[in-house]
Amino acid sequence: MFLNQFLLFAAVLFCIGVYGVLTRKNGVLVLMSIELILNAVNINLVAFGAFNGTVNGQVFALFVIAVAAAEVGVGLAIVLLIYRNRRSIDVSEANLLQG
Amino acid sequence: MHLLAAAAAPTFEVSHWTFDWVGLIPAIMAASFLITLFFGKRMGKHVHVVGVAAVSASFVLALITAGAWINATNSHEEDHSDDAAAITEFAGGETIDGVDEIAFVEAGEEGKEVEARPQAVVNSWCWFDSSDAPNSEVDCSDRAAEKPISIGTLVDGQSVLLLVVVTFISLLVHVFSTDYVGGDRRYTHYFAFLSLFTSSMLFFVLSASTLQMLVGWELVGVCSFALIGHWWEDKPNSDAALKAFLTNRVGDVGLLIGVTVLFFAAGNSFDIRTINHAAVVGDIGSGTLTVAALCLMAAVMSKSGQFVLHTWLPDAMAGPTPVSALIHAATMVVAGVYMIGRLYPVFWEGLAIPGSSINAMALVGGITVVGGGLLAFVQDDIKKVLAYSTVSQLGYMVLALGVGAWTAGMFHLFTHAIFKACLFLGAGALSHACHHSFDMKKEMGGLRKLMPKTFATFMVATGALIGIFPLAGFWSKDEILVGTSGNGDYKIPLAMALIGAALTAAYMTRVIMLTFFGEYRGHDTPHDPGPRMMIPLQILAVLAIVVGFLNIPKSFPVIGESIGLTLEHWIEPGGGDVFPVIDHGKASFAMAIIATLIGAFAIFLTYSYYAKLFAKNPRATEVTGGLRDNNKFARGFHTLLVEKYYLDHFYQGVIADGTKGWLARGTYWVNQNIIDNVINYAGKGAVVSGGFIYRFIDQGAIDGTVNGAGQTALGSGSVLRRIQSGRIRQYATLMFGAATVLAAVFIVAV
Numbered sequence: 081m082f083l084n085q086f087l088l089f090a091a092v093l094f095c096i097g098v099y100g101v102l103t104r105k106n107g108v109l110v111l112m113s114i115e116l117i118l119n120a121v122n123i124n125l126v127a128f129g130a131f132n133g134t135v136n137g138q139v140f141a142l143f144v145i146a147v148a149a150a151e152v153g154v155g156l157a158i159v160l161l162i163y164r165n166r167r168s169i170d171v172s173e174a175n176l177l178q179g
Numbered sequence: 180m181h182l183l184a185a186a187a188a189p190t191f192e193v194s195h196w197t198f199d200w201v202g203l204i205p206a207i208m209a210a211s212f213l214i215t216l217f218f219g220k221r222m223g224k225h226v227h228v229v230g231v232a233a234v235s236a237s238f239v240l241a242l243i244t245a246g247a248w249i250n251a252t253n254s255h256e257e258d259h260s261d262d263a264a265a266i267t268e269f270a271g272g273e274t275i276d277g278v279d280e281i282a283f284v285e286a287g288e289e290g291k292e293v294e295a296r297p298q299a300v301v302n303s304w305c306w307f308d309s310s311d312a313p314n315s316e317v318d319c320s321d322r323a324a325e326k327p328i329s330i331g332t333l334v335d336g337q338s339v340l341l342l343v344v345v346t347f348i349s350l351l352v353h354v355f356s357t358d359y360v361g362g363d364r365r366y367t368h369y370f371a372f373l374s375l376f377t378s379s380m381l382f383f384v385l386s387a388s389t390l391q392m393l394v395g396w397e398l399v400g401v402c403s404f405a406l407i408g409h410w411w412e413d414k415p416n417s418d419a420a421l422k423a424f425l426t427n428r429v430g431d432v433g434l435l436i437g438v439t440v441l442f443f444a445a446g447n448s449f450d451i452r453t454i455n456h457a458a459v460v461g462d463i464g465s466g467t468l469t470v471a472a473l474c475l476m477a478a479v480m481s482k483s484g485q486f487v488l489h490t491w492l493p494d495a496m497a498g499p500t501p502v503s504a505l506i507h508a509a510t511m512v513v514a515g516v517y518m519i520g521r522l523y524p525v526f527w528e529g530l531a532i533p534g535s536s537i538n539a540m541a542l543v544g545g546i547t548v549v550g551g552g553l554l555a556f557v558q559d560d561i562k563k564v565l566a567y568s569t570v571s572q573l574g575y576m577v578l579a580l581g582v583g584a585w586t587a588g589m590f591h592l593f594t595h596a597i598f599k600a601c602l603f604l605g606a607g608a609l610s611h612a613c614h615h616s617f618d619m620k621k622e623m624g625g626l627r628k629l630m631p632k633t634f635a636t637f638m639v640a641t642g643a644l645i646g647i648f649p650l651a652g653f654w655s656k657d658e659i660l661v662g663t664s665g666n667g668d669y670k671i672p673l674a675m676a677l678i679g680a681a682l683t684a685a686y687m688t689r690v691i692m693l694t695f696f697g698e699y700r701g702h703d704t705p706h707d708p709g710p711r712m713m714i715p716l717q718i719l720a721v722l723a724i725v726v727g728f729l730n731i732p733k734s735f736p737v738i739g740e741s742i743g744l745t746l747e748h749w750i751e752p753g754g755g756d757v758f759p760v761i762d763h764g765k766a767s768f769a770m771a772i773i774a775t776l777i778g779a780f781a782i783f784l785t786y787s788y789y790a791k792l793f794a795k796n797p798r799a800t801e802v803t804g805g806l807r808d809n810n811k812f813a814r815g816f817h818t819l820l821v822e823k824y825y826l827d828h829f830y831q832g833v834i835a836d837g838t839k840g841w842l843a844r845g846t847y848w849v850n851q852n853i854i855d856n857v858i859n860y861a862g863k864g865a866v867v868s869g870g871f872i873y874r875f876i877d878q879g880a881i882d883g884t885v886n887g888a889g890q891t892a893l894g895s896g897s898v899l900r901r902i903q904s905g906r907i908r909q910y911a912t913l914m915f916g917a918a919t920v921l922a923a924v925f926i927v928a929v
Contacts, residue, residue, distance in 0.1 A: 101911050110907075175905030 086127035094120035107159040107169040111152060118148045190298045193251035197244040198300040198334045201385060204237045204244075204342065208378030212371050219367030227357045230370040234353050234377060238346040241339075248339045251297050252749055296752060299452065303331025303387050328449060331387035336750030337520055337589060341384040344596045345510050349377040351715035352505040355604055358711040359501055359611060369409060369499070376402035380510050384517065388449035389438045392518065396434060396482070399511045400427050406506060407498040419497035426491035430481025437474030440467060441525065451521060458524035459759060465528070472529025475522065476543070483515030484570045485577060486547040490826050492570055493554075496562040496617075500607030503562060508569050508603050509596040516576040516592055523585060524759050530581075536668045544578025545675035547571065550824070552682030556689065557820040560617045561606045564690050568644065569599060571679055575659055578676060582669050584662025585761040586747045590730045591659055593746070594643065594651035597726055601640035601719035608633045608712050609694065612705030619690065620800040625699040632707045634695050636720035641691055643723040645684045645778055648771075654727035656680065657771045662763070664770060680774050684781035692789035698797035732766030 093116055100113025122141040129137015163169050211233030219226040306328050332338075353373060360369055379402055383395025408420030442449055444467045445457040457463050463471075479485060484492040495507045506512070519526045519540070530539040551570030558564045572595050579588035609623060612630060616622035627634045643650035646657070660680075663673045699705070707713060730746035752758045792799050822828065902913070 098915050102908055102915065171907050174907065 083127060083131050086123055090120040090123040090127070093117075093123065105170045105172050107162060107171045108156075110171055111155045111159065114155070115148060115152065118144060190296050193248075193254070193297040193300065195244075195247035195251065197240070197247050199302050201240075201244055201334055201342070202302070202332045204240050204346070205378045205381035205385065207233050207237050207240075208374050208381065212374040212378060215367060215371040215374055219371060222367075224362070224366065226367050227353065227370050230374050231350075231353045231357070233374060234346060234350045237377070237381070238343075238350045241342040241346040244334070245339050245343050248297075248334070248336065249749055252336070297335075299333055299335035299752065301331060301333050301387050301452065303329035303450075306330040306390075328390065329388060330391055332385040333387040333451060334385070335752055337517070337752065338384050340589065340593060340746075340750050341510075341513075341517060342381065344593060345377065345380050345384060348505055348509045348596060348600050349373070351600065351604070351718065352501045355504075355607070355712050355715045356499070356501045358709055359607055360499055365409065369406075372402050372405050372409075373502075373505070376406065376506060376511070380514070383514060386521075387451060389441060389451060389454065389522070390449040392451075392521070393434060393438055396478070396514060396518075397431065399506075399514060400424065400431070400482075403427075403495070403506050403511055406502040407495045409499055409502070410497075413497075416497040419491075419494040423491040423495045426488055427481050430478035430488060433474040433477030433481075437471045437478065440471040440474065441522075444468070444471060454522065455524045455758060458522075458528055468525060468529040470529075472526050475518065475525065476530065476540070479515035479519055479577070480543065481515075483512050483573045483577065484547075484551075485515070485543050485574065486550045486570075487826060489547065489551060489570045490823065490830065493558075493563045493566040493823075496560070496566050500562065500603060500610065503566070504600045504603035504607070507566065508599040512569060512573060513576070513592050513596065516573060516580065516588065519577065519580045520585060520589055523580070526580070527583070527759055538581045538583070540581030541578050541663070541669055541672040542581070544574045544576070544581050545672035545679075547574030548578060548679035549675050549682065550574075552679050552686065554820055554823060555682070555686040557817065559620045561609065561619050561623070561690060561694060562603070562617045564619075564686060565599070565602050565606060568602075568683065568686065571683065572599065572644070575656065575676065575679065578672055579659040579662055582663045582672065583761065584659060584763070586730070586751055586763070587655065587658035587662045589750060590746055591652075591655035593729075594655040594723075594726055597719055598640040598643035598651055598723040601636060601716060601723055602644065604712070604716055604719065605633055605637040605640065608708045608716060609637075609705075611708055611712070613701050614703075616701070619693040620700070622701040623694045623699070624697045624701075624798070624800075625695070626705060627695040629699065629705050630707045632713055633716065636716040637695070638691070639720040640723050641687045643727075645687055645782070646680060646774065647778070648775060649724075649727065651723050651725075651727035653771075653775075654731050657766075657774060658730065658732075660770050660774055661766055664767075665763075665765060677774065677777055681777045681781040684778040685785045688782045688785035689789070692786065692793075693800060696789065697793045697799070700798055700800075734766050 097113045097116030097118075097120060100116065101110055104110050104113060122144055125137040125141045125144070127137070129135060129140075159169055162171075162174055166173060211229050215226060215229050219229075222228070353370075356369070356373065360366065363369060376399060379395055379398030383392055383399060386392040386395055404420050404424040407423050408417045411417040411420065438449070441454050441463075444463040445454040446462070448454065448457075458468060477488075481488040481491075492507060492512065496503050498507070526540060527538065531537075532539055548571050551567045551574055555564045555567035555571070558567065572591070576588045576591050576595070579585075579591060606617065609626065609630070610617050612626075612633075613622040639650065643652040646652040660673070660676055663669045663676055730744055733744055747763075751761060792801070819825070902909075
């Protein structure tokens, strides 16, 4: 069992996700990047689960997928509302929370 | 005690599916209560359907149970007639005809019958796991063991009798109520509580443990409270409800203590049969038994309206009349009598007055018979007369139990339930026709011609109450008199019972004369009620004629030999180790004739008094210038009765106000001298220390801290607000950056 490969792959995926979240202006792409981060976590969970010979990791991964689906639902709704108000989904323009 | 020496009646086991499922009956009524309560509003004026259906089903089930029980009592003899005959010969009695093998040893003290009796059928379930209790090795998983805290049903003759009586009267009262309280503003509430009451009463009646009895006892008390105060908008009604509840609480405390004492005395058991067994075989010390019996007797006196705690019962007539019939005449008030019958060994052994053959219960009962009967004379409210009559009749039952005539007491309970329910419902019918008034002097009179059907039923029930041959009350009262004259040294209670019989005859004649004779004193024209009220009355009147024959003496010519003592055969418990052997007096014609003559004389006196009165003026209600106005002693006695022996004044004025007075003064003194001083010094101390704290701590330390904190927050805020750019990507960058730093720290540190 080559745990390292999976962990490295997950780390790469995580970094790509973080990069996407930080640099992309398009709200939808930000959401997609978040999905990448979550899937990197899923890979870690499944890999460790398989490594330890239990199904716990897979169960956790299933829960994460379910939660991610809900989170995307909320996220897309927010993006849609931003679009309606501003005719754009550029997240860098949404700074109403400024202190 | 001579009871212990008596030969134990042999017992045999019986079984039938209804004995195991009898718990369903209270469950049905409880379900009816919940349905009525939660869905009643939607059903509107048809809400009574639920209650009537449930109580009909209960009644049918009760009848099936009773049939099965009767079969069971008879079944044994067919199988073992040889054995029974052998026992009979052994006892030296005479066998009667082979119809049933009841054998009597005819003479005196030693008279014991040795007929085999079915054993009580107990089904119990674990209520609390009491395995942690000290000295107890029982837990819920051990089904076979005797469980100290269990809930269950106990089916024997006594509970089956009450099962039938309660469901039957309740059914008739339900039907009667649909007309009587029709259109009431709390119609739903009314039927809900009727159901709850029936359920609670059945729960109480079927109790297999004293703890369960306590629960049922309190539940019927609550229902009684709610139904007396049904029309609580009027102050007297809610006062009456409170009075009933509080008076009963006095007894309830006794019940609680008694049950607790018996629990420990009988070796950690609430089980009724275990307690009875312990009391019969002498496992419980006589002192303990007396304490327990006295406590329980207080409960009986409050619930069953025995003298001096009877005062709530006449006031309870503030409730709707069908409620009075069901709860305050036929069923709930006999709960105390029922409990004496249930825990008979405890009462019998515990209340026996040492050094004599007299039992204290007989004295309590005797005093109640006379005291209650006298009070009935000065009431103008027809329901109050009946209420005092109920008090007096309950006295008869306690008297019967006190002299050892258990069966006579239960028999009187049964017949009384029938004819008193008839009288109360009759009073309801009268009031329904006479502008909802119960005042005999102002609103009634001459109703014989206006309401002939009601008159007929009322007359029959009155005859039964007075004890006119051959109506129901004649047989049961005669049996009590016979028991009183035959057992022990009960000359005074016997005299009281005979005086009570005369009083009953006189005050009931007074009611009849004032209500049905003379001339109508109200306005409009009253008429007989509709069928929903009339039919229950007629059913009860017919039963008031016939139920007495269930237990007529064997020695009665022609019919007595074939059906004599049937009820006794059905309900009497057996088993010398769980129940004392019941004494039976020898039926005597002399006693019956004496009682009848006394009653007839009282009726004659009262009748001639009113006949003379009505001859002069048909609208008159009392003689002016009679004995009361001319004789100081008679006037004083009359005032004493009108003031109800000043018992209410005593409770209110002496006990309540007396306690209130010194309690209030004492509390005031404590308040002024102790609490006020403490508060004053505390106040002065607080002022001094407050000044110090203000100057040094508050102004110096706290204000400084607060101001400093404000300044700090302002400064740091102006710095930190720059991070709060509102740009999400910047937040994300900070978050990931921080996470990275934390991860780095984690890796380095661990």
